[in-house]
Amino acid sequence: MYTLTIDQNTYICKSDETVLDALLRENINLSFACKKGTCHSCMVRSANVRPPKAAQSGLKNTQIKQNYFLACQCYPEQDMHLKLPDQSEFYRMGRVITNKLLNRNTILLVVAFEDAFEFNAGQFVNLQRSDGLTRSYSTANIPEQSNTLEFHIRRLPGGVFSSWLHDEVNMGDSIAVSEARGHCFYIPERHEQGILLVGTGTGLAPLAGILTDALANGHTGPIHLFHGSRELEDLYRIDEMRQLAEQHQNFHYTPCLSGSHIPEGFAAGRVNEIALSGIPDLKGWRVFLCGHPDMVNQMKKQAFLKGAAIADIYADAFLISTH
Amino acid sequence: MSATLYERIGGEPAVDAAVNIFYRKVLNDHRINRFFDNTDMDKQLAKQKAFFTMAFGGPNNYTGQDMRNAHANLVKTGLNEDHFNAVMEHLGATLTELNVPGDLIAEAAAIAESTRNDVLGK
Known part of the structure; x- marks a missing residue:
């Protein structure tokens, strides 16, 4: 008993x-x-x-x-x-230490805590405004000594919460942050396994965390990151990813644009189609998908049909709310 | 007491392996994939898992009436004998691919076959 x-x-x-x-x-x-x-x-x-x-x-x-x-x-x-799944959440107060533009509509928000914040790179948390308005955002960094969480926040047309973060939240402001959640993260095992990361827009945030975590853990298998958007102006961290690819032989980065203007060095088309055509067989691969729900749902099925096992497909679809 | 079919086939790991193979076959089969092509793949997979658990004679709580209710909408959109036969075909091929002995495949097929009338709403 x-x-x-x-x-x-x-x-x-x-x-x-x-x-x-x-x-x-x-x-x-x-x-x-x-x-x-x-x-x-x-x-x-x-x-x-x-x-x-x-x-x-x-x-x-x-x-x-x-x-x-x-x-x-x-x-x-x-x-x-x-x-229990529906149990009310525990929030901690953090302090905003960075709020700067990553591209024309996305900010990098960094929140610092007094002591360690427990999370796995790629998990999401809920951010809460003092009036109770709450939104989920993916973390973009890995747990480390600095006790910070990084977020990539895109301004949604009519988005109340993202506009608030973009326009009104300043360095030094306090913000309530829930415990980390979600199953989309890296586990340091099977180091030789191929890893496919596919994201649209700020879906790069959790993927960047997972990528950093995998590299920090000495993952030896090939790691392919495909990051897509319509226009060049909506991608970000391009130079940083290219640099990482130069430093790590097993990491490959492909920025993808589905719009009409495709500069040199970018792949033309939808990110999931480019990813699928670039890798002949996903048998034995670990797959992480983050971003637009249509892309995530389609790609889940396509990755599975290309050989990835169900248990090896991890996905986080954006839930978009403007209210 | 002798081991159940579910145990002899290999229990839950066997179900997981079977679902991975079976669902790929079904999604690639133009005769029937429209019945399985739900946008929420996780929900579909949970259903496939329940299907195999049942076909292996494993723990499940499904009644004939549950089977009828669950497939009623599909019957309205044209689910018929041919589609059921196609699923039976993939069930057999999946278990063959997993090297399940023929007599156990026959047992599993018989369990699945026993749901035919309920699934088709007859």
Whole structure:
């Protein structure tokens, strides 16, 4: 018999009970369906200890690393602190130390914290304004000693939050930042595996973080980054990426433009089509996709049909909200 | 008690391997890919996983009525015997590719076959 703690409340999990059964018996509102570990509806996170292995069977590696597990498959082996999917978020205050243009409509926002901010490069956080308005943004850097988070923020037409960040937030201002979330990040294993990174617009942010992380971890397999937009003016960090490609033999960078004016050194066409035509076979590759939802959804399927295993495809589609 | 078909085929890892092969076959088959071409691939894959778990006689909670309800909209848009046969074909080919012994393939095919009338709303 072990105790399950959620927020300030503790519940008893009897020895023949799964976490799901115990919570349902206690009238905790947790979604579930098959109760057999297949549907993943009842996925929750352990905040203190590694869940039993059997309760993580079938999850993505990045979920396993974050101690996610299936409540219906979990017979606790010790007391557990649980985080439910809909549990209210914990915010920390950070201070803006950089707010500068990366291109005509995208800023680099850097937020500093007093002590270490725990995240994996490529994960996203929620930023919150003092009136409660909240938006998700991907991190663009890797965890390091400076305790900062970097964001690439594009001004959306009519976007309330992005306009606020662009026009009104200054150096030294405070901003509330949630815990990091998401499953789109690099895990240092299978170093010889090929990595394909495909992004549009500020989808470069998480990909840049993942790329830096992979290189810092000594990834030896080929790493291909394809970054696309319509016009040259909407790409950014081009010189920086070219420089990285010169420094790292296994890193290849292709900026792509789908508009009509294509200067030398850029590939013409849609970024997913260029990426697919450039790599004959994705069998055994790890694929990261970030950006416009149409591109991400299409490319997910195309990467899969080209041989990438389902478990090796990581994606973050932008959710665009202007309200 | 002898091991179940699900266990003999290899349990969840076998389901995952089968889904990877099967879904590629289905998406490449112009006879039936429109029924599987959902924009949300993750949801589709969860369904394929449930399908294989069921075909392997593994843990699932599906009833005949669930099968009817789940496929009712597809039946309205033309799902018929030929499409069902095409899926059966890919099921067999997938398991053959995974070197599953013939007698186990036959067992799995029989389970899938048993849902035919419910799936087709007959």
